[in-house]
Amino acid sequence: MLSFRFAVRLLLIALITGLTVPQFAAADVREDIAAVLKVDHQARNIDLARQGVENLQKSGIDALLPILNGLEDANPLAANYLRNAFETVASDAVANGQKLPVEDLLNFVRRTKNRDIARRLAFEWIRKVEPEQAEELIPNFLGDPSAELRREAVARLLKEAEQMEPNNPGRQSRYLQALSGASDDDQVKKIVAALKDLDVEVNVQEHYGFLNTWHLIGPFDNRDKKGFDVVYPPENEINLEAEYEGQLGPVRWQQLQTDDPYGLLNIATDFGPYKGAVVYAYSEFESEYDQPVELRLATPNAWKIWLNDELVFEREEYHRGTFFDQYRVPARLKPGKNKILIKVLQNEQDDSWAQVYQIQFRICQPNGMALQPAGKE
């Protein structure tokens, strides 16, 4: 329900300008969303955002679709302000017995060009108020750009396969279908295990797009953890024929390939169990297009990554665990050859668990699906 003050505000504006209330309400909603979108780092424009959210919360269900559309251009902070406005409006409406604009929400979800987080939000509210209609959408999500919506379709297929008799030939096709949309590792692991039971081997390395061929050089000095900001020669040039003075004598690039299903490149066992050391790993990736990607790295060691000679991120943390897709760094590939250089640093801790020296790396679409290099089927 409109607040009294808000209603008076609309009425006065309408009387003065001769416009109808709905037209002006729509304009106000757009202005309020624009105000929210201005919030940014360090709470910049926070007053505008707060006022915008407060107004949106009073705007009623007509604001729901504009809020979803507003999410298209929202930075991560503004997105949360808009989400809260959406949820308060929607929950108030439901509590007051109002019907949400389900048809509009369904159309919003179906349009895959809309932003993934906004589509997911709309889907959740459809599921709350019209669960059957939400369920009908799910089979279409298997190839969806949204990882969260794809997950729904994969889960549905997994459930169907698990409910089939063991000798039903449909099980294998269900699992293979599910694999085609799976990028969350808990789901992939389930599918791979089920297919293995059906004598179908999955190339997990290829499924995720792990880089498996690397050139390594080192060790360079990182005693007392002083090597993080030291610029060793590979940071200035990539010359795979060059020889440099390393920590323990001259060093040259060596090629290593990993067969590990999860693309694990074990520096400690396959290159050297160096301590207080810097090792550089270099690889290349052919991209068909200029495209946004995520560089996904897992390592318990400190690291820096350069893409095409540009430092994209660095982190000086040692032995705080390593997890699948531990770091997700947004980046942009150029068409043709892209150069990836990773500086991997080991400290001098002598605990048994601190001997791990490894990386796992993939370049994927921002939604987590593998990106195959150009020219590869």
Add this chain to the structure above:
Amino acid sequence: MRYFLCLMLLALSTVAQADDWLQFRGTSSPGVVQGPELPESFDQIAWTADLDGRGSSSPIIVGDKVFVTGCEGPRQDRLTVTCFAEADGKQLWKREFWATGRTVCHQKMSVATPTPASDGERIYASYSSNDVACLDLEGNLLWYRGLTYDFPNVSNSLGMSSSVIVKDGTVVCMAENDTQSMTFGLNADDGTTKWQLDRPRGANWTSPIAWPGEESIVLLQSSKGVTAIEPATGKTVWEYLDGAATIPSLTAVNGLVIVPSHGLTALKPGVSDTTVPEIVWQASQLSPSTPSPVVTENYAYVINGAGVLSCGDLSDGKRVWQCRMSGKFSATPLISGDRLYAINEQGNAQVVQLTPEGGEVLNSHEFGETVLATPSAADGAIYVRSDNHLWKIK
């Protein structure tokens, strides 16, 4: 007239009460219940509410509402605040946010490990991703900060657990880690940064506390020791630099700061040199593991890694007695009257009778689920949460 009556009722229902539980380990003396005594056992379950996703933060209780944070989704990147009616456990509202910082963490932890805080009017919910959301008691978002969004290397791959506190209009957020280690003082009204401190580099899972005395001071613990700061400015008042643990948190009572340092160390603010505190005693036999120490008027209690409860004399730190409990503990216990309430990681809740001569486990209750969160208490009731449930015991 009806409008004013409604306003009055609304105000009465939301104003914080003296025995509210507004932050991690409670509002006044950490872990010590000041209000009505708690039930004699955990068996007396008044209601159970379902929770989604994961979370090891403590519930907080403001007036007639219980607030619980959580995280959902395969990457735990959906951050939640859920509000329940204290009377019957009915869910009143739930709000969700998208994490703006990293959400990887050790499988034992979750992104919703830090406990939210309240000043009685607003909820300040923080997460391992270093997102901080401020909501009113009705679930309306007042401000939102992404500290890792602002400073991308403020994170810890094992997860972060420091709970926020709010003191004199400042929300103190410790986001201390190996790489970009910082503590922030945010304006409680609008979330803007009042101050930010570069802090010792090193993973730190401890939580700040407010000095219970008249001076407005907040105490920060790190591997380097303890720093007392003014919450309004972040300015250092005094420092203890002899090292401290990075998991169990300090507490304060009777003018003493009890720090997990060399076992336990008791400090009191310096007199001749006010920038250096005086060490009253150090007790290597009182060494807490993950649960923080709980200190009453006369005794300090710690639980070690083997589940042994030790009682030390607050006057000199000497160990008085030990009592073996069952299991391994992550949650900090509560003390109410002469009873200690502890829940082990397997969800076995034990009530220990405390006397000057020894401790005795009086009874136990199986929750049947992993419990890592420190319980909370208000108005004679205990609140316990797991990933899946919130229980009120009264």
